[in-house]
Amino acid sequence: MDLIYFPIIVSLFAIAFVWFMASQIRKAPVAGGKAIEITSAVQEGAMSYLKRQYKTISLVGIVLFILLFFMGWKIAIGFLIGAVLSGVSGFIGMIVSTQANTRVAESAKKGLARALDISFKGGLITGLMVVSLGLLSVSAYYLWTGISGLIGLGFGASLISVFARIGGGIYTKAADVGADLVGKVEKGIPEDDPRNPAVIADQVGDNVGDCAGMAADIFETYAVTAVATMLLGALLFPRNINFVLLPLILGSVSILTSIIGSFFVKLGKKQSIMGAMYKGVAATVILSAIAFYPVIVKLMANQAIPAVNLYFSTLVGLVIAVGMFVITEYYTSKSYGPVKSIAKASETGHATNIIRGIGLGMQSTAYPVLLIAAGTIISFQLAEIYGIALAVTAMLSISGIVVGVDAYGPITDNAGGIAEMAGMPEDVRKITDALDAVGNTTKAVTKGYAIASAGLAALVLFSAYSEQIKESFSLTNPSVIAGLLIGGLLPYLFASFLMGAVGKTAGKVVEEVRRQFKNIKGLMEGTAKPEYGKCVDIVTKAAIKEMLLPALIPVAAPVLVGYFLGVQALGGLLIGAIVTGLFIGISMTTGGAAWDNAKKYIEGGAHGGKGSFAHAAAVTGDTVGDPYKDTAGPAINPMIKVLNIVALLIVAFLV
Numbered sequence: 021m022d023l024i025y026f027p028i029i030v031s032l033f034a035i036a037f038v039w040f041m042a043s044q045i046r047k048a049p050v051a052g053g054k055a056i057e058i059t060s061a062v063q064e065g066a067m068s069y070l071k072r073q074y075k076t077i078s079l080v081g082i083v084l085f086i087l088l089f090f091m092g093w094k095i096a097i098g099f100l101i102g103a104v105l106s107g108v109s110g111f112i113g114m115i116v117s118t119q120a121n122t123r124v125a126e127s128a129k130k131g132l133a134r135a136l137d138i139s140f141k142g143g144l145i146t147g148l149m150v151v152s153l154g155l156l157s158v159s160a161y162y163l164w165t166g167i168s169g170l171i172g173l174g175f176g177a178s179l180i181s182v183f184a185r186i187g188g189g190i191y192t193k194a195a196d197v198g199a200d201l202v203g204k205v206e207k208g209i210p211e212d213d214p215r216n217p218a219v220i221a222d223q224v225g226d227n228v229g230d231c232a233g234m235a236a237d238i239f240e241t242y243a244v245t246a247v248a249t250m251l252l253g254a255l256l257f258p259r260n261i262n263f264v265l266l267p268l269i270l271g272s273v274s275i276l277t278s279i280i281g282s283f284f285v286k287l288g289k290k291q292s293i294m295g296a297m298y299k300g301v302a303a304t305v306i307l308s309a310i311a312f313y314p315v316i317v318k319l320m321a322n323q324a325i326p327a328v329n330l331y332f333s334t335l336v337g338l339v340i341a342v343g344m345f346v347i348t349e350y351y352t353s354k355s356y357g358p359v360k361s362i363a364k365a366s367e368t369g370h371a372t373n374i375i376r377g378i379g380l381g382m383q384s385t386a387y388p389v390l391l392i393a394a395g396t397i398i399s400f401q402l403a404e405i406y407g408i409a410l411a412v413t414a415m416l417s418i419s420g421i422v423v424g425v426d427a428y429g430p431i432t433d434n435a436g437g438i439a440e441m442a443g444m445p446e447d448v449r450k451i452t453d454a455l456d457a458v459g460n461t462t463k464a465v466t467k468g469y470a471i472a473s474a475g476l477a478a479l480v481l482f483s484a485y486s487e488q489i490k491e492s493f494s495l496t497n498p499s500v501i502a503g504l505l506i507g508g509l510l511p512y513l514f515a516s517f518l519m520g521a522v523g524k525t526a527g528k529v530v531e532e533v534r535r536q537f538k539n540i541k542g543l544m545e546g547t548a549k550p551e552y553g554k555c556v557d558i559v560t561k562a563a564i565k566e567m568l569l570p571a572l573i574p575v576a577a578p579v580l581v582g583y584f585l586g587v588q589a590l591g592g593l594l595i596g597a598i599v600t601g602l603f604i605g606i607s608m609t610t611g612g613a614a615w616d617n618a619k620k621y622i623e624g625g626a627h628g629g630k631g632s633f634a635h636a637a638a639v640t641g642d643t644v645g646d647p648y649k650d651t652a653g654p655a656i657n658p659m660i661k662v663l664n665i666v667a668l669l670i671v672a673f674l675v
Contacts (some may be wrong), residue, residue: 028163033055042116080572099175103536106240109153132291154243171665179571188233189647194225204639226433274308282421296436338412373637381648408483461613489675506577
């Protein structure tokens with residue numbers, strides 16, 4: 021039992037390291053002049069939105085807490101802890117981002133290396149804090165209550181993550197689409213131009229969507245995977261606690277390797293920003309693969325499953341993580357054929373751009389799904405269902421540095437916006453543009469990683485569900501077929517609500533931006549100031565309103581299907597949602613990122629460059645892809661896990 025203290029100690033050490041890095045960033049100089057006003061507006065808007073979002077979520081949380089209390093205080097308190105820490109993860113991600121962005125813009129005056137150092141450290145703070153809080157909460161709550169309360173903790177984390185992903189996604193993309201449609205397409209002004217009334221809302225959206233939303237999402241996936249693997253260990257090997265503790269020990273090891281790996285993020289002779297990022301990720305993966313072996317051999321010697329089989333299962337997870345990085349970069353980077361093909365299609369119009377983008381998104385599911393399928397089969401052959409769980413645990417164990425790479429993206433995006441709006445020198449903007457261009461790819465790559473891990477984590481949760489009901493699912497059973505069809509429907513229905521919400525809210529932003537350009541004299545000439553607060557208010561109110569219904573779908577659906585159709589149908593629902601959710605999530609996030617980078621590829625001078633017919637078509641594709649990649653697609657992650665966790669919570673009442 022003494023082993024349980026190791027992950028707690030490592031978590032506290034990592035949190036201390038995070039505070040040390042945060043103090044270093046705070047010591048860095050901030051951009052002065054007009055940038056102070058812009059930064060203040062972004063910070064105020066982001067904080068105001070998150071407060072309103074979490075106030076709304078807390079009302080739902082209180083009702084669920086009361087209901088869960090009747091199921092047992094351990095589950096209810098666990099729910100509260102998971103919900104609060106998921107929310108805290110989001111707040112930390114947002115605060116760090118809004119403090120780092122202005123410092124990155126200012127540090128760009130001293131060169132690319134300095135700007136990269138601050139922007140990556142800003143992202144790494146979020147990443148390490150997320151995994152440290154996840155590991156600490158699961159370890160400490162297990163030490164206090166045992167295995168029984170952990171499902172509640174996972175449910176709390178998942179529920180907040182769904183709300184954060186939905187609300188933040190609607191906010192950021194409604195503002196972004198509205199700003200682009202009027203600013204770029206109708207008025208022909210640059211991105212982040214201070215004359216655009218929606219530009220502050222767009223900057224705020226980067227923080228509440230990409231930082232706060234991603235942080236809550238990965239916290240939830242990390243915690244839920246640990247809980248699911250521990251639960252499986254307890255169900256499959258009830259007399260051996262080491263199977264329960266192993267995922268926590270592996271998570272501890274990878275937090276340490278992530279810290280070490282972060283020191284490898286340095287520019288080389290080629291000055292490749294992406295290369296610097298990949299050096300850090302590669303170092304973390306290699307160090308984790310090396311460190312896992314002695315840990316597993318010592319901890320799992322003479323167990324029911326050979327230690328070497330368990331070790332190779334963790335390697336499968338690390339290979340899947342690396343594979344998702346490589347595949348997603350191929351489909352979303354400006355350096356490769358898929359993105360260039362969308363840019364080429366833009367020459368012949370808006371429709372051909374959209375057609376090619378949708379097709380590419382569909383095509384991009386093939387390699388990831390084949391990779392996941394192969395990993396599932398291999399890890400199962402090595403250690404059966406526990407092997408799959410261990411592979412997912414290993415895959416998510418490196419989340420610290422992966423989230424660091426992701427959160428770097430919105431920081432550099434905001435830094436570029438601040439530099440543009442504050443009228444900083446051209447050499448500063450050149451550096452922030454270079455950082456931002458890589459940020460688009462890193463955000464896409466980490467979303468691919470997040471979706472693959474979410475799908476596998478949901479599969480582990482389903483395995484825990486099937487272990488508890490002790491029944492098989494036959495395709496000759498009409499209840500199972502009905503459940504599969506309903507489950508397959510849910511990700512489509514869920515995504516449709518989110519796409520509709522972004523479209524409706526973006527329309528309101530467009531109307532407001534047009535009104536201001538029409539009614540505020542001197543706005544286009546730059547002699548008058550836009551009413552930024554009007555657009556911020558529009559997207560804030562809409563995001564809060566529109567997030568409630570879709571967030572309740574994964575909570576209500578398992579309860580209704582389980583009650584009216586039974587445990588067999590509920591099992592079918594879980595599998596159906598995992599399968600279609602995986603495909604929709606990958607196609608939307610990858611396709612949307614490809615549209616975005618195709619636009620940036622053209623803006624770099626290809627196919628006529630900015631202002632060309634191809635550019636106008638590419639902007640249309642990007643605005644369609646925005647809610648794909650940053651709203652509906654990523655929100656599928658927590659949605660399919662909430663379905664499975666709710667099923668685990670209610671299974672005792674159904675059997």
